[in-house]
Structures are given as C-alpha cells and as structure tokens.
Amino acid sequence: MSEHFRVEGGARLVGTVDVVGAKNSVLKLMAAALLAEGTTTLTNCPEILDVPLMADVLRDLGCAVEVDGATVTITTPAELNHEATSPSVGKLRASVCVLGPLVGRCKRAVVALPGGDAIGQRPLDMHQSGLRQLGASSTIEHGNVVAEADELRGAQIWLDFPSMGATENILMAAVLASGTTVIDNAAREPEISDLCTMLTQMGAKIEGAGTSTLTVHGVDRLEPTEHRVIGDRIVGATWGFAAAITRGDITVRGVDPHHLDLVLEKLRMAGADVSLVEDGFRVVMDERPKAVDFVTLPYPGFATDLQPFAIAMAAVADGTSMITENLFESRFRFIEEMVRMGADARTDGHHAVVRGLERLSAAPVWASDIRAGVGLVLGGLCADGVTDVWDVFHIDRGYPQFVENMQRLGANIQRVAEQA
Ligand code: EPU
Numbered sequence: 001m002s003e004h005f006r007v008e009g010g011a012r013l014v015g016t017v018d019v020v021g022a023k024n025s026v027l028k029l030m031a032a033a034l035l036a037e038g039t040t041t042l043t044n045c046p047e048i049l050d051v052p053l054m055a056d057v058l059r060d061l062g063c064a065v066e067v068d069g070a071t072v073t074i075t076t077p078a079e080l081n082h083e084a085t086s087p088s089v090g091k092l093r094a095s096v097c098v099l100g101p102l103v104g105r106c107k108r109a110v111v112a113l114p115g116g117d118a119i120g121q122r123p124l125d126m127h128q129s130g131l132r133q134l135g136a137s138s139t140i141e142h143g144n145v146v147a148e149a150d151e152l153r154g155a156q157i158w159l160d161f162p163s164m165g166a167t168e169n170i171l172m173a174a175v176l177a178s179g180t181t182v183i184d185n186a187a188r189e190p191e192i193s194d195l196c197t198m199l200t201q202m203g204a205k206i207e208g209a210g211t212s213t214l215t216v217h218g219v220d221r222l223e224p225t226e227h228r229v230i231g232d233r234i235v236g237a238t239w240g241f242a243a244a245i246t247r248g249d250i251t252v253r254g255v256d257p258h259h260l261d262l263v264l265e266k267l268r269m270a271g272a273d274v275s276l277v278e279d280g281f282r283v284v285m286d287e288r289p290k291a292v293d294f295v296t297l298p299y300p301g302f303a304t305d306l307q308p309f310a311i312a313m314a315a316v317a318d319g320t321s322m323i324t325e326n327l328f329e330s331r332f333r334f335i336e337e338m339v340r341m342g343a344d345a346r347t348d349g350h351h352a353v354v355r356g357l358e359r360l361s362a363a364p365v366w367a368s369d370i371r372a373g374v375g376l377v378l379g380g381l382c383a384d385g386v387t388d389v390w391d392v393f394h395i396d397r398g399y400p401q402f403v404e405n406m407q408r409l410g411a412n413i414q415r416v417a418e419q420a
Pocket of ligand 1 (some may be wrong): 005023024027093094119121122123124125126127128161162163164165187303304305310327328370371398
C-alpha cells in the first residue's frame, strides 16, 4: 500500500505556521553525541522519518537512543562499535556524518556508503581527503568507507568546495585530534554553526563558526550536553514560497529570518510584502508573482533545497525566469513532473528557463526527493483540478506535520492510502 497526497488547487493559504528544528542540523547533532561518553539531550527535534532512522544507526554503534516527541536522548557508551553497516545507514545521507566522530573516538570506522535523495552524484572525496590530512587512511571497500588512524593530528585543510558533509566530518574528527586544524573554504550554513555551538558546549575549542575558516584546537575529551536544535530555514522558506505562490498571507515562526535574507529578498522582488515578526517573518502576496531569476549556491547563496519551490513559483509567475542549479545535476528531474502539470519549462545543462502561466493543470505526478515532492504540492495548489502526488514518503522524511500544517493554512490536501 503506498500513500499519496491529493491536492485540489485554488486555495489562498492564510495563517500562522510554527517551524521546529532543522533536519539537516538534528541528524548531525545526533552524530556529534558519539563524541562524548554519557547522555546528550537534543530538544526542538522535528518528528520526521529520518530521526528514528538515524537513531537506529546510533543504536547499532552501541548507543541507547530514546526519541520522545521533540526530545531525543542519546546515551553513548565508553566503548563504541566502529562499524555502521546496517540497512538504516543506506537509507539516509546524514548517516555518513558518523564517520568523523567514529574516527575521532575509535580511531577507526567502517561506514556503509550512504543513501538519501536521488538528486545527483554525491561523492565523498573531500570527506576522505580531509581525514587523510588528519593522519587517517581512508578507502572504499565492499561498499563501505573504511578509515583508520594511529593518531589524528591537526592539519591545514583546504576544501575544493564548501561541502556541508565534508566540513561536518572533518570538524567532528578534528575536535579530538592533537594540535590545531584549520578548515579553509568551510561550509557556512547555519546548521554548521549550530554544530559548532553544540561542540563548543561539549568542550571543543572552535574559532570562526559561521565563517569560511574554522580553526579547531583539539582537546582530549568532550562532555555530553543539552542542546536546542535551530529552526529549519528550508521548511520556513517553503511556507514563504507557499504564500507567494497562492497569493496568500503566512506568518512563519520558529526560524531566524536572517538565515533567509536572500530568499526573502527574492520573494520581495516577486512582489510579496515581507516583514520580520518576533521569531520569524510574514509573507503577504496580493497579486500574481513576478518572474525572478535564481542561482543556487552554498550559503549565504540561494539554497539548492529551495530550487523546486523557485521553479513552482516561476511556473505561475508573470514573465520568464531563469533558474541555475550549481550543486546537484539531477534536481531538474523535478521539472519533468512540473511539465506534466502543464508548466512551460525546459532545461539546458544546469540552466532552466520557465515561462510563467496563469494556472497549471492538475495531473498525477511523482516525487523524486523531499523537496521535489513539496514543490509538486505547491504546483498542485495553483493547478486547475485535483493533483495526485505519489511517493510522498520522501516528504515525510523532512517535513513534520506537512498535511496538517497545509490544511490549517486552508489548503485542500488529503493523505490517501491506496494502490498506485
Ligand atoms: N561534493 C563533492 N565531494 C564531496 C562532498 C561533496 O564533490 O566529498 C559536492 C557534491 O556533489 C555537491 C556539493 O559538493 O555538488 C555540495 O554537497 P554537500 O556536501 O554540501 O551536500 P551534503 O552534505 O551531501 C547537505 C544536505 C542537502 C543539501 C546540501 C547542500 C544533509 C543531510 N543534506 O548535503 O540537503 O542539499 O547539503 O546544501 O545535510 C535536503 O535536505 O533535501 C538535502 C538534499
């Protein structure tokens, strides 16, 4: 039995939505708990499928993990198992983030190559090269990343690209290395800053959080801590786009609006009235959105995770938009589904040209990843008729209470369980 969402177009979304902790933060913070023996508590965690999956990965390593609503408690033993090769590992990308902590704590790690979204190539060369520079060997053997070190020593590391995952793994290995590590061209996403905050609370010595140069002075041991996960800027921005696309009025709470400065500016350029409110922002749109161009780049650029929503907005905007995808080549697969809904969009390499139409036309469509799934629901909200979005388990991996929040804002959307 597979589930799908049935979306009826035409509603204007109005109301307030509360956003909880970020998927792309909590999963890394759970991995960071491996670095300290004892009990680490994370609050404001999102109730999404990926959290229990990551809990299973940590359990296989010897941790006791309790997921109780928005609170995740992880008790890490003195001796960890260093092999993360169970089927759970293959189900989510963030499982690769146990690599750095395992090498830091156990001096060896065997981690199954991770799964996650089908959005294009996701090599681990920078993760491996960073660990090698810290003194570990790293190879791919029988579908696993294998890393081993007698001792981890601080090093100067330049990343070819500010990769989130590579920054996180190198950082989490470096906190327990001897001496000083400098990671240059590090990722600057707010989720990396959140990880630095938690590691610092645990006793790590990190300078430059939120900048592209992270300096880490290794320490002998870390202590467990309690930490509140930062609000999910990608989910927050999703609701901003939902307001712009449905000519609605949505107040988003629980997100730092400064994590979305560029996004909110783009929504203003599209004609929305955007204001900051306590603990969030409000997007009001009274007219058809105007066409706006988007280029995806690492933070503080426009996030690749928001690209499907930019395309959904462009599909109903007044004018022609050019969208450039610089991170994940397969993310434009989403456009094929939008074209089923009548969108006038075509791609050439990593550029897409979208000519806006007044309305889309409802059709059965298939989600290929979390954000593509949500983008299709947004498309369905401005289509004539009823759109069935299939493979919605992707959406459940990253959006807590998605259907319920949509319904509260006035969307005509139902979760339906039946055969495709
Ligand atoms: N890359 C390499 N070599 C590496 C690592 C990355 O070439 O060793 C390349 C990738 O192929 C990609 C670019 O560097 O072109 C950026 O990848 P990055 O490592 O930053 O991505 P990630 O850590 O695998 C996280 C998020 C993604 C998000 C990207 C970019 C998690 C679990 N995933 O992935 O989120 O799109 O950063 O911001 O944190 C999502 O939430 O829907 C999602 C896919």
